[in-house]
Amino acid sequence: MNIDSIQNGIVIDHITPGKGMRLYDLLNLDKLDASVAIIKKVTSNKMGRKDIIKIDATIPVDLAVIGYVDPGATVNIIRDGQLISKQNIDMPSELVNVVKCKNPRCITSTEQELPHIFRLTDPVNKVYRCVYCETQGSR
Amino acid sequence: MKSVINIRDLSLEEIDELIQTALDIIDDPAAYARSCLGRILATLFFEPSTRTRLSFESAMYGLGGNVISVAGADSSSAAKGESIADTAKTVSCYADIMAMRHPKEGAALVAANNASIPVINAGDGGHYHPTQTLTDLLTIWREKGRFTGLTVGLCGDLKFGRTVHSLITALSCYSGIRFYLISPEELKLPSYVKKDVLHSGGIPYVQTTSMEIALPELDILYMTRVQRERFFNEEDYLRLKDSYILTPERLKKAKPDMSIMHPLPRVNEISVAVDADPRACYFKQVLNGKYIRMALILKLLQEAGTL
Structure with missing residues (x-):
């Protein structure tokens, strides 16, 4: 399967297989006026399988969302066809309106x-709870 | 501005200090009778309550202060759709401290985040009720003289029973505590309480549906009511409400010095015949509730610089 490289934009890589759509939804990429490719379950040397999201636009990406859904993902910024930064994502301590x-x-x-505020209460098991009622957030 | 939303807002030292103040008040109430002269407590109760609201009000009067109150969402601007944040800001203009009960979980936290005076959570839905926990701790202290090395049975509605969650959290800080969790399958202690408090603290517990198994082991039996208002489905309530009824017959299996506690109100889960048993201390608990609330109001007003 061929997905063209992007010249200026963002590649969210190393997404746990199956979590690509969840990220697409939470990052509100459906509302973006640009090409977005979700590539599911591609072969990965490191992970076996992975999802990838390619965004053909340079937009601010909410890293907290990515850290919440899939802290193992990486965010690559592409400019003029070149990789200019690669960022590993940490789990955010707090999520607001995600x-x-x-x-x-x-x-x-x-x-x-x-x-709607969720706080990281158990980093080992990646558990976030609502600050008001302590209900666990669905990831 | 210190507020008390959850029992965890108080350190063990602060809890000890509150219990000591309450014991001092019990010894010499006259010495505290003018401590809050000219200060105002606002009680905002958006959910029915007899004991908690009256005990807060009685506590403030016992300290020489005054009380203004809203009882029921229907008689306040909440009925017009006013937010809790706006209510908290408004009440801050009229009072020096507020106690709030609300059916929604987290309501008191929202109030505290917006008020400029201390907020005491007097119960937020099925979530937390820290002053009941302080009441329970004072009662345990007065009955047992210690918090360590106790086997505590919690019986009834352990799912929605906020007093149970708070009490488990508080007692888990002391050494040698063991719990018996006695409930029907549908009303078991929520997994997050088990995981976050019992498992993480390495606290031993037995989960059972049988009161008979637990009774001979217990130093304290904490009974709770199956709460109609926590059910969306009346049928479930009716099916579960009579799961455990404590009777003099059942009590024969218990230790002679076991303390029977209940946050009240009871419906029928403790037979009236048990009231005469010297082990029954649920009405002493009510009185202790007033003293510990006096201690808490004093502490929060002092810390806010209002006294």
Whole structure:
């Protein structure tokens, strides 16, 4: 399968297979007015299989989102066809308005203006909990 | 501005200090009768309560302070759709400290984030109820004289019972604590409490559906009510509400010095015949609740520089 290289844009690489679409959704790439390629389950020497997202535009990418969904992913910035930076992603300590709390008893279910905040409570098991009700966030 | 939303907002030293203050108040209430003269407590209760609201108000009066209150979402601007943040900012203009109960989890945290006065969480849905935990700790201290080396049975609704979650969190800080978690399958302790508190702290516990197995082992039996208001489905409530009923007959298996506690209100989970048993201390708990809230109000007002 051929996906053209991009000249100026971003490649999110080393995505755990199957998490590409989740990242696409949470990064709101569907709203982006540029070409985006999601390449699923390609062969990888390092990972066996991986997903890749190629964005044909230089846009600010919310690294916290990537760190939350898939901290093993890397973000490559491409300019004039050249790789100019490669960034490994850490898990963010806090996420604001990335995922919504699904607990119907949580105060965020009735107070529409409240930011949905999740905090990293267990880095080993990558567990994030809502700061208001402590419900675990779905990754 | 220090607020108390979760029992973890207080260090062990602070809890010890609060218990000591409460014991001092019990010894000499007159010495504290003018401590909060001219200060105002606002009680905001968006969910029904008898004991908690009255104990906060009684506590403030016991300290010589005044009380303003909102009881029920219907009688406040919440009924007009006012946010908790705006309510907290408004109440900060009228009072020196506020106690708030709300049916939604996290409501008190939102209030604390927006208030300019200390906020005490008087219960946020099925989540936390730290002053009940302080009440329970004062009661355990007065009944047992220690927090260490106790075997504590928690019985009934361990899923939605906020008092249970907070008490487990608090007692897990002391050495030699063991828990018996007695509940029907559907009302078991949530996995996050087990994982974050019991497993991470290496606290031994037994999870069982049988009260009979646990009773002979216990130093304290903490009974809870199956709470109708936590169920979305009436059928589930009716099926589970009579799961455990403590009777004099059942108590024959318990230690002679076991303390029976209950955050109240009870429905039928403790037979009225048990009230006469010297091991029953749930009404002493109610009184302890007033004293520990007096101690907490004093501490928070002092730390806020209001006293």
